[in-house]
Amino acid sequence: MRKLLLLLVLALLMGALAVWVLQFGIGYVLLSFAEFTIEMSAWTGLLIYVAATVLLFWLLLTWRWIMGAGGFRSWWRNRRSARYQNQTAEGLLLFAGDDWQEAAKLLSQSADKSSMPVVNLLFAARAAADNEQFDQARQILQRLKMAYPKSSFMADKALAETYLLQEQPEEALKILQGVYAENPRDKALLRLLADAHYLSHDWAAVQKMLRDLKRFHAVSEQDLASLEQDVYCNLLDSLVVEGSDSVREKQAQLENIWCLIPRKQQRDPLIIASYAASLGRVQLVEKQQALVIKALNRQWHPLLVTQFGELESANPEKQLMVAEKWFGQHSEDADLLLALGRICQRLQFWGKAKDYLTAAVALRPSVQASIYLATVLEKIGDRQASAEVYKQGLLSTLKSE
Numbered sequence: 001m002r003k004l005l006l007l008l009v010l011a012l013l014m015g016a017l018a019v020w021v022l023q024f025g026i027g028y029v030l031l032s033f034a035e036f037t038i039e040m041s042a043w044t045g046l047l048i049y050v051a052a053t054v055l056l057f058w059l060l061l062t063w064r065w066i067m068g069a070g071g072f073r074s075w076w077r078n079r080r081s082a083r084y085q086n087q088t089a090e091g092l093l094l095f096a097g098d099d100w101q102e103a104a105k106l107l108s109q110s111a112d113k114s115s116m117p118v119v120n121l122l123f124a125a126r127a128a129a130d131n132e133q134f135d136q137a138r139q140i141l142q143r144l145k146m147a148y149p150k151s152s153f154m155a156d157k158a159l160a161e162t163y164l165l166q167e168q169p170e171e172a173l174k175i176l177q178g179v180y181a182e183n184p185r186d187k188a189l190l191r192l193l194a195d196a197h198y199l200s201h202d203w204a205a206v207q208k209m210l211r212d213l214k215r216f217h218a219v220s221e222q223d224l225a226s227l228e229q230d231v232y233c234n235l236l237d238s239l240v241v242e243g244s245d246s247v248r249e250k251q252a253q254l255e256n257i258w259c260l261i262p263r264k265q266q267r268d269p270l271i272i273a274s275y276a277a278s279l280g281r282v283q284l285v286e287k288q289q290a291l292v293i294k295a296l297n298r299q300w301h302p303l304l305v306t307q308f309g310e311l312e313s314a315n316p317e318k319q320l321m322v323a324e325k326w327f328g329q330h331s332e333d334a335d336l337l338l339a340l341g342r343i344c345q346r347l348q349f350w351g352k353a354k355d356y357l358t359a360a361v362a363l364r365p366s367v368q369a370s371i372y373l374a375t376v377l378e379k380i381g382d383r384q385a386s387a388e389v390y391k392q393g394l395l396s397t398l399k400s401e
Contacts, residue, residue: 087106087109087110087114088107088110088114088115088116088119088120090106091103091106091107091110091120091123091124092107092123094106094127095107095123095126095127098130100127100128100130100131100133101127101131101133103123103124103127104124104125104127104128104131104133104136104137104140107120107121107123107124107127108120108121108124108140111124117147117148118144118148118151118154121140121141121143121144121147121148122144122154122155122158124140125137125138125140125141125144125158125162126158126161128140129161129162129165130165134162134165134166137158137162138159138162141155141158141159141162142155153179153182153183153186156175156176156178156179157176157179157186157188157189157192159175160172160175160176160192160196161192163175164192164195164196164199167199169195169196169197169199169200170200172192172195172196173193173196173197173200176189176192176193176196177193180193184212185216187216187217187218188218190209190212190213190216190218191213191218191219193209194206194209194213194218194227197209198231201234201238203231203234203235203238204235206227206231207231207232207235207260210224210227210228210231213227228265229265229268229270229271232260232261232265232268232271232274233270233271233273233274235257235260236254236257236258236271236274236275236277236278237274237277237278239253239254239257239278239281239282247282247283250281250282251282251283251284254275254278254279254282258275267295267298267299269295269299269301269303269304270301270303272291272292272295272304273301273303273304273307275291276288276291276292276295276304276307277307279291280311280312285311285312285313285314286313286314288311289308289311289313289319292304292307292308292311293308293322296308296326300330302333302335305333305335305336305339306335306338306339308323308339309323309335309336309338309339309340309341309342309343310339310342312346316343316346316347317347319343320340320343320344320347320349323336323339323340323343324340327340332363334360334363334364334369337356337357337359337360337363338356338357338360338366338368338369338372340352340356341353341354341356341357341360341369341372341373341376342372344356345357345372345375345376350376350379350380351380353372353376354373354376354377354380357369357372357373357376358373360373361373361389361392361393365392365393366393367393367394369393370389370390370392370393371390371393373389374386374387374389374390374393377389
């Protein structure tokens with residue numbers, strides 16, 4: 001632009017110089033081309049020169065505008081950009097409509113010309129992964145990392161997620177642990193790490209992450225509570241009785257796990273049930289029984305009732321007395337009736353066992369209750385009734401299926 005203005009100024013100066021010269025005489029201009037000759041006065045030639053100069057500069061400026069930011073080139077660029085944006089929008093709509101294959105194809109193809117190439121490639125990779133085209137998804141994410149290095153962290157998270165979708169937590173952990181040190185507060189990264197440890201059944205690792213998940217609000221309170229319950233139950237259930245460790249060592253391991261659990265979660269019936277079951281496995285049956293009784297007196301729960309009925313107590317008479325005390329308040333509870341029947345069966349109180357189990361089957365038919373009742377009937381010599389109960393139990397099973 002500056003060059004054009006400079007040329008225009010020079011042309012005007014030359015015109016002014018010509019006017020000054022003409023003050024000393026009118027003169028004339030003679031143009032000769034081949035056989036043609038044009039003669040005109042100097043004033044006429046000067047006017048033609050000035051007009052031609054102005055016209056030339058106007059044409060040059062018009063051409064620059066057409067080819068520049070405000071003209072044809074801009075129009076063409078905007079038109080092409082709008083076309084690729086439309087492709088991006090169409091690809092995202094296909095993604096929202098679960099048309100994974102077409103979404104991945106369209107978003108990937110339009111990425112280079114899109115105004116949001118990173119978004120295109122991330123959604124293209126996710127669409128391919130949702131379509132179970134995991135190799136294609138990983139190729140797209142590698143392309144993203146190469147073309148846009150600043151987006152490597154997002155690409156790594158998406159790459160780890162593809163491995164989790166394939167249920168390959170070990171591969172996901174390699175990626176996630178590599179970027180965790182620089183991004184320890186990233187919520188999505190924390191969730192992915194927790195998922196990877198969860199799929200690996202590494203309950204101790206998930207338990208260590210619970211604090212950060214809560215601290216950085218990586219998951220909702222409801223999801224966190226559910227995860228805590230699941231993790232602590234699995235930690236308790238994962239205690240293996242078999243092995244080289246002695247029973248005392250197993251008991252110590254169990255107590256260490258229990259001490260890890262916050263006091264609030266120690267009152268959760270499902271966690272108590274897992275802890276009680278583990279107490280039974282390490283031969284602490286009396287402690288197990290005391291724990292279950294205390295928990296049921298505080299909060300009634302069917303899982304704990306069932307577990308109480310399964311206890312091989314050293315003092316089954318006391319166990320029966322406690323259960324019959326509960327029966328006064330929960331006489332219509334099928335789980336308690338079944339538990340009472342089992343306790344009476346172990347005590348060989350066949351009459352009581354028959355009454356409780358008959359009531360349990362009548363209240364809520366089940367294969368388990370039918371088997372126990374049939375066994376009791378056979379013990380008291382009523383084989384015909386026993387066979388009928390077996391038959392009814394089998395029929396109820398077939399109906400439920």
